[in-house]
Amino acid sequence: MAGTATQKAGTTEPTRRDFIVVAAGAFGAVGAAAALWPFIDQMNPSEDVLALSSTEVDLSQIEVGQSLTVLWRGKPVFVRHRTKAEIEAAEKDDNADLKDPQRDEDRVQKPEWLVLVGVCTHLGCVPLGEQGEYHGWFCPCHGSVYDTSGRIRKGPAPKNLAVPQYTFLTDTRIRIG
Template sequence: MAGTATQKAGTAEPTRRDFIVVAASAFGAVGAAAAVWPFIDQMNPSADVLALSSTEVDLSQIAAGQSVTILWRGKPVFVRHRTEAEIATARKDDTADLKDPEKDEARVKKPEWLVMMGVCTHLGCVPLGQQGEYGGWFCPCHGSHYDTSGRIRKGPAPLNLPVPEYTFLTDTRIRIG
């Protein structure tokens, strides 16, 4: 018998042409990605937007029982230096019948400092501080009452006042955002 086929059908070895096709495809994919990247990169936030993404607050000027309102990302943020009585009331109210149950300790990183967004969760109004039936915040637009931990207690608002991301940089300075 002259020359028998030692190769099975369908298992051809890669040829030089196969290598060239794979290499050209990979080169084309890299080129396409390089061409598209500037269009994708231009969708990243600009430097002025990134500068607004966080803000630092000096807590040393806020006396116990006092609140300040900070503007962050175009929205008010309430920073309150709570008194011992307010902390005790907030912790006692952990067992109250709450619309949006959340313990006081889950809303604060240090008990004496309460940091939360100052926007009512009903229709986006700005609540008034240290008013209402629970000694916290009161939204006069539709009658929502929040307690000393910013939890909804009465009225149409469905949720507690949200707590933004914040970290303590020192004992007297926080970064919001």
């Protein structure tokens, strides 16, 4: 009884058993995490999928008035170096009656460069460039007509050509994705 007289009522000193229980629990948690890690890690995308998630485009080889089509995530992407007349036409058409209203400046980061996913929003065809009455893109399959900003103007397509996420790395290089 002499040892218990100095202790406060209701408290006990940690014992060796308490230490063993805590150490065993920690060891078990670390072991479970180590066993689960390979299963969690295999859910990450593979390197070939990550390689397709973005692509870089050298803009220095595209003259004013020309387009380049690159493949990104298995889809064609149109990169167009627009002329002054195309930019003016696109900005003028901001006030037109559009099915899917979007201003030209909301679709481009720099007015002279237009980047669009080249898939018609009607049934997934690939439109032809510099065609149609708005001198943008024309989908011959069902007659959808897009303007010089990739906005739908006529035909069955419900939406504008999509603008992918892209970043200017330098003045002559972009990364799509």
